[in-house]
Amino acid sequence: MAIDNKIVSKYKSYLLLEKGLSKNSIEAYTNDLAKLLSYLENENLKLQDVKLDHLQQFIAQLYDLGINARSVARILSGIRSFFNYLILDGYIQEDPAELLETPKIGLKLPTVLSLEEIEDIKGCIDLSTKEGHRNRAIIEVLYSCGLRISELINLKFSDMFLNDGFIRVEGKGSKQRLVPISEIAIKEINNYLIDRDHLDIKKGSESTVFLSKRGTPISRIMVFHFIKQYAEQAGIQKNISPHTFRHSFATHLLEGGANIRAIQQMLGHEKITTTEIYTHMDREYLRQEIIEHHPRNINKR
Structure with a gap:
């Protein structure tokens, strides 16, 4: 219409x-x-x-x-x-915007990081440590895919289709969606998996992608902690959390000209019950939105 x-x-x-x-x-x-x-x-x-x-x-x-x-x-x-x-003009009889409330300019909204700030945070990670590559991969996946922290820590190997450039995410209400993943994020994941192979993985945790040093699924508290630590080391004064990367993902796409509907699908805000409703064309459309508008891909062109 x-x-x-x-x-x-x-x-x-x-x-x-x-x-x-x-x-x-x-x-x-x-x-x-x-x-x-x-x-x-x-x-x-x-x-x-x-x-x-x-x-x-x-x-x-x-x-x-x-x-x-x-x-x-x-x-x-x-x-x-x-x-x-x-x-x-007589086109409508009643004004639906009449009772719309104007937001308070001083209203505190979620923090957004610039691409340079994200790179500064990643630059503070010591790759000689056992968790270095894991933490870089986590930050890159949060930013490149716009995931919630709960979606990231529950990510399974069966959810990753890296050869096709997608991951499957289970969001709120057990609703699933497919999200394009950047080549940089794939590279960071592959670097981390080399270190992961040397972990003593506890029974029942084998299918989980991101693990703690103890071989168990990483906790959201641990991710909160190291993100704040790296942000402080990078000299960033903003109040940072894992969700900050999700908002940065959406904001950078919007600023780059991506379609709002595509962003909402990738964030999981729409009523998507199963990944089967995505046709091949839909997947290619979402992928093209990422390729054309996300800074991770723009900088490579």
Whole structure:
């Protein structure tokens, strides 16, 4: 269900002629509007059918992607302007954006790391230690795949399809999804597996990818600890956690121009019950989004 481009064109004329906005302001409004229209199209919603809860869900997804409050407030301003125009033009009878709450600019949102900060953190890892390659692999998988910490520590060898460039992830509610994995992450995993082969692996832990020095599945507390330790060594003042890499993954993809729907699929925010619903085309589409928009792949081109 495509949104009528004539409506957007008329809205741009309204902003120019009625509101007297500059070319840059109009471009900013329409760029933000494009995010909403993309969401509506993916949800198969017509403009006449949009309700307050649809817009609230859209805003919630922006927060999930790590968009800061100031940017969300700006997008909200554009949304209100657009629906106000639709009311004036008689296209809709009720304004679904009327009761949308503006976020507090001072609202604390998840921390996002720059690519340089991520490299600085990895650079602090001593590869001469037994856990060095493991920790680099963990950080790279968190960032390159956007995993939750629970998804990472439960990752099994049966979930990895490295030759195909994917891993299978079991997220909340036991819902599974396929996530593309970068060549850098694959390399870090392979380096770690050499060290893993020398561990005294405890019975029942053989299938788990990331293990402690004792040969048992690594705990989330251990991952929290070494990430904070490396961040301090790198001189990073931000409050870092494993989830920071997930938000950085989503934010970098969004900033690079990736489709919001594709990012949400990779983060597991959509209702995906089994990996079988992914067709070959779907997998290639997700993979292409990663290749085109994730810094790990952009820097190699």
